[in-house]
Amino acid sequence: MSKVVLMDFFAEWCGPCKMQDPILEELKKKFGDKVEFKKVDVDTNYELASKFTIHAVPTLIIEKDGAVFKRYTGVTRGNVLESDLNAALK
Incomplete structure (x- = not known):
């Protein structure tokens, strides 16, 4: 199973x-x-914020196996995140 992280x-x-x-x-x-x-x-x-080039908060990043899978800036709806997390888990 893939390693999925939401930062x-x-x-x-x-x-x-x-x-x-x-x-x-x-x-x-x-x-x-x-x-x-x-x-x-x-x-x-x-340093971590700089590594991911964070210019605004909130910024959410979904990582899959150590690579950026999806990135969002601003408040993000739960259904959007849920859908993308499910996709990342596949």
Whole structure:
């Protein structure tokens, strides 16, 4: 089975990031241990944010087997993420 990771690049001061949180929490419940969810604070993880060229938050990146599968900037709907996560798991 493929290794699928959803990285949530956020900042504590970011209002839209707070709107994204409950959507991601719901997805964590649905996918359980099939998807690894990681939160990355861009203010304290500058090197990782730079590696992924993060210019705005929230930015979500789905990685499959270590490669970027899908990338989103701004608040992203749960059904869009769910669909793409399911595709990444195939």
